[in-house]
Structures are given as structure tokens and as C-alpha cells.
Amino acid sequence: MFRNDIGIDLGTATTLIYVAGKGIVLKEPSIVAMDARTNKKMAVGQAAYEMLGKTSDLIRVVRPLAEGVISDYEVTEEMLKDFFKKVCSNKFFKPRVCVCVPSAITEVESRAVIDTVMSSGARNVFLIEEPVAAAIGAGIDITVPGGIAILDIGGGTSDIAILSLNGIVCKTSLKVAGNTFNQAIIKYIRSTYNVLIGDNTADRIKRDIATVWPEDASPDEYEVKGRNLVTGLPQRISITNQELMEPLAAEVEHIILALQSVLERTPPELVADIEQSGLIMTGGGSMLGGMDKLISSRIRIQARLADNPVEAVAIGTGLSFDYLGKLYDGFVTYTNYSTK
Ligand SMILES: Nc1ncnc2c1ncn2[C@@H]1O[C@H](COP(=O)(O)OP(=O)(O)OP(=O)(O)O)[C@@H](O)[C@H]1O
Ligand SMILES: [Mg+2]
Incomplete structure (x- = not known):
């Protein structure tokens, strides 16, 4: 270089x-x-x-x-x-x-x-x-024979790939990522409280409290400011991460299904390697609370965030x-x- x-x-x-x-x-x-x-x-x-x-x-x-x-x-x-x-x-x-x-x-x-x-x-x-x-940036040796599973969740796309010996064995890309999670939060608050919030507010809620892992959810209240759709006036509401869990998990489900379909197409020897090495998650979107735990439990492969997911x-x-x-x-x- x-x-x-x-x-x-x-x-x-x-x-x-x-x-x-x-x-x-x-x-x-x-x-x-x-x-x-x-x-x-x-x-x-x-x-x-x-x-x-x-x-x-x-x-x-x-x-x-x-x-x-x-x-x-x-x-x-x-x-x-x-x-x-x-x-x-x-x-x-x-x-x-x-x-x-x-x-x-x-x-x-x-x-x-x-x-x-x-x-x-x-x-x-x-x-x-x-x-x-993402794999190179996460410090993984991509030249070795042995399956490496990568999931990069960005703002606009999620990319999944199985790598081995300098090559991509199986891959897929879907348009469900961080922005989709924001949209799910906006839609939930609009339909439940009749309050419209902006994208930056949704992003803040996601980073501050959201989780998709039931054991991490709590009844603690979080104040959100938006505009009431009926009166047109500003309104404050209190929400919890418990109530957001379902709409967010519904979006994460698309990513889990895509992961499952990539694993189904992966040769069995590599799947065995991946069971050992685990799934590496990168991208800002993968920092959504509890995502690693939810994915691990669903695909039965240990998922972990890279050391530096946003920069990897x-x-x-x-x-x-x-x-x-x-x-x-x-x-x-x-x-x-x-x-x-
Ligand atoms: N702590 C966090 N918790 C949840 N989401 C987060 C966190 N930090 C960042 N994000 C989300 O990560 C997304 C951006 O990730 P990233 O910077 O990897 O995307 P990008 O590379 O710009 O997008 P793409 O790869 O799709 O083109 C945004 O949706 C942002 O809200
Ligand atoms: Mg990206």
C-alpha cells in the first residue's frame, strides 16, 4: 500500500x-x-x-x-x-x-x-x-481454508457472505438495515400514539434504548418529542423498549431468514467450520441492542460484534x-x- x-x-x-x-x-x-x-x-x-x-x-x-x-x-x-x-x-x-x-x-x-x-x-x-x-477490517485471515461468516448491517443494506480461501462461497444482500429499523419505530409511534417523529429522533431512540432481546427489555420510560397528527401541536410521550421490541424484531426476522438461506446453500464442511468460528457482525446497524443474542439463538451459531463494527x-x-x-x-x- x-x-x-x-x-x-x-x-x-x-x-x-x-x-x-x-x-x-x-x-x-x-x-x-x-x-x-x-x-x-x-x-x-x-x-x-x-x-x-x-x-x-x-x-x-x-x-x-x-x-x-x-x-x-x-x-x-x-x-x-x-x-x-x-x-x-x-x-x-x-x-x-x-x-x-x-x-x-x-x-x-x-x-x-x-x-x-x-x-x-x-x-x-x-x-x-x-x-x-468487513472481514479484512475485522482482522480475519481470509486466505485460510475454512468458513468465515460475515453479516454487515449498514444503514441501507445488509450483506451476508460466507468466505473461504480468498473467495466468496455464498452471499446475499437485502435492503433491510438500520434505516428500516428507524422506519419501524416511526411507524409504531404514529400508529400507537398518533404522533409523528422525525428520522433523527427515531435514530436516537434506536441507539439509546432499543433492543430485540426480551431479557434486555425493561419498563423504564423514555421521553420522546413529536407532533400530534390530529391537533398538529407538539406533544411529548413516554415509551419503553418493551413495546418497540416486536416491530423491530419483525424487521430483524428478514435478516435472520436471509442468513438461514445462505447457510442452507453453504457446503456442509464449511458450515461445520462456521459453527466453530461463529458469525462476525459489522456495520452500525448490527449495534441494535440484543441483535447478536437474537441471531445466535435463532441460527444456533454464536454471533459476535467485531471490535470496531462501524469502521471495520x-x-x-x-x-x-x-x-x-x-x-x-x-x-x-x-x-x-x-x-x-
Ligand atoms: N449504537 C447503535 N445502535 C443501533 N444502531 C446504530 C448504532 N450506531 C449506528 N447505528 C445505525 O447504523 C446505521 C449506519 O451504519 P453504517 O455506518 O455501517 O452504514 P453505511 O455503511 O453508511 O450504510 P450501507 O452499508 O448500507 O451503505 C444507521 O442506521 C445507524 O442508525
Ligand atoms: Mg456500510
Whole structure:
């Protein structure tokens, strides 16, 4: 890995950048605020996040990624240009960039990532699938023969993969992840209390109290502020994590079913290895309270959170340059479009 190599986890919720020799140098929300009249960018990352839900019609606050892929190319390019400027100390040499992508990305979507990253100022672009990056970032030796099970739950997608000997044996990707959990909380509070809460509030509830493991649930009350849908006025309500458990567990069930279907397709020898080594969970979404316990009890394989679940994918993406020559075809997609 050279000094000018950078790894990017271009996430639906957060973008992280790993620079060789320095580690994670940037971690900002994947958000851009644009002037609605001129279409010029006004703020990027954390500064734009703070504007979310608080702007007039003259400012458009955009999340340019949805469900793990780019949904607004121009805005993503603007965001990346800004981030590159912040992290690239050498203004003369363009960086080699490795970007992680969901396993189920289509040809067209990956082309869009390559083109966008190239026009944001990269010299070469490589793509790596998220669960592979997650495994490398979690410090797992992916070169050994023996099953490694990875579950990366991000904001927009959950990626599941069984790895062995530098290759993906089985994989799947589903669009149920952290954002889905927020939506489930919003929907529950709206239908039960007739109160509308914003996405940031739902996210806070999820991080502060939510659990999907019955033994961790408690009757302790948590105050939430929202708007009453009938009166239109602000209203405070008290909720408990007990009542949120069912709607959240219903969403986690989709992830469990996907895990079960991947395990069913996995060769028996590898399943035996995985029973020994367990399932490694990465991504911010996997930090939902009790998720590891619920998954362990359902699939009968010990699930555990990686040491650094939020940063594992970005770290692995940065470190993947070390594997460029060693990996089998289809592991790191070689997308080496050089600029002239
Ligand atoms: N402590 C926590 N408890 C529960 N959820 C959390 C916690 N911390 C972060 N999250 C959730 O993690 C999600 C973001 O995770 P992450 O940063 O891994 O996603 P991403 O990589 O941007 O998305 P994707 O991989 O889908 O493109 C958000 O939904 C956020 O609410
Ligand atoms: Mg991610």
C-alpha cells in the first residue's frame, strides 16, 4: 500500500475514508446541502447533517446514496470532491482509490461508482464487496481454508457472505438495515400514539434504548418529542423498549431468514467450520441492542460484534490494496480505469 492509496466506505448513512499509514481520517454523514436556485453545494457531511429537516425551500439537503448505491451521481461527486480535498495532502498525485460496494450491486451501479469516483479526482478505482472488506477490517485471515461468516448491517443494506480461501462461497444482500429499523419505530409511534417523529429522533431512540432481546427489555420510560397528527401541536410521550421490541424484531426476522438461506446453500464442511468460528457482525446497524443474542439463538451459531463494527468495512477497504495481487478473480473486482 502506498501513501497515496485510499479506501472509501461510501455508505448510505456515513462515508469513511482510510488513508494508508494514517488510519481512518474522515467519518462524515453522506449528506450534501445544495442551494435550490443555483444548484451549488453549500455544505457537505457533518455541516449538512445539522441542516437536515431545518431548512427553507431555498436549501435542498440531499442524501445522494440510497440502499448502498449512488442515487444522485452529481451530488455524490460534489461530496467526494470535498472529502478528497480534506484528506489528500498531496495535491499533485491523484490517489488510487478502493471503494466497497454491496454484494448485490449491478453492472450499471458499479460503473456509476467507478465513473463518479474517477471524476471526483481518483487515479485508479478498485471495487471490493462489502462483506469481504468487513472481514479484512475485522482482522480475519481470509486466505485460510475454512468458513468465515460475515453479516454487515449498514444503514441501507445488509450483506451476508460466507468466505473461504480468498473467495466468496455464498452471499446475499437485502435492503433491510438500520434505516428500516428507524422506519419501524416511526411507524409504531404514529400508529400507537398518533404522533409523528422525525428520522433523527427515531435514530436516537434506536441507539439509546432499543433492543430485540426480551431479557434486555425493561419498563423504564423514555421521553420522546413529536407532533400530534390530529391537533398538529407538539406533544411529548413516554415509551419503553418493551413495546418497540416486536416491530423491530419483525424487521430483524428478514435478516435472520436471509442468513438461514445462505447457510442452507453453504457446503456442509464449511458450515461445520462456521459453527466453530461463529458469525462476525459489522456495520452500525448490527449495534441494535440484543441483535447478536437474537441471531445466535435463532441460527444456533454464536454471533459476535467485531471490535470496531462501524469502521471495520472502511479499514478493510483501505487494507485491501495489500491483497490486490493475491486475490482470486471476482473477489476484488479489478476496475482499473486509468485517467490519461
Ligand atoms: N449504537 C447503535 N445502535 C443501533 N444502531 C446504530 C448504532 N450506531 C449506528 N447505528 C445505525 O447504523 C446505521 C449506519 O451504519 P453504517 O455506518 O455501517 O452504514 P453505511 O455503511 O453508511 O450504510 P450501507 O452499508 O448500507 O451503505 C444507521 O442506521 C445507524 O442508525
Ligand atoms: Mg456500510
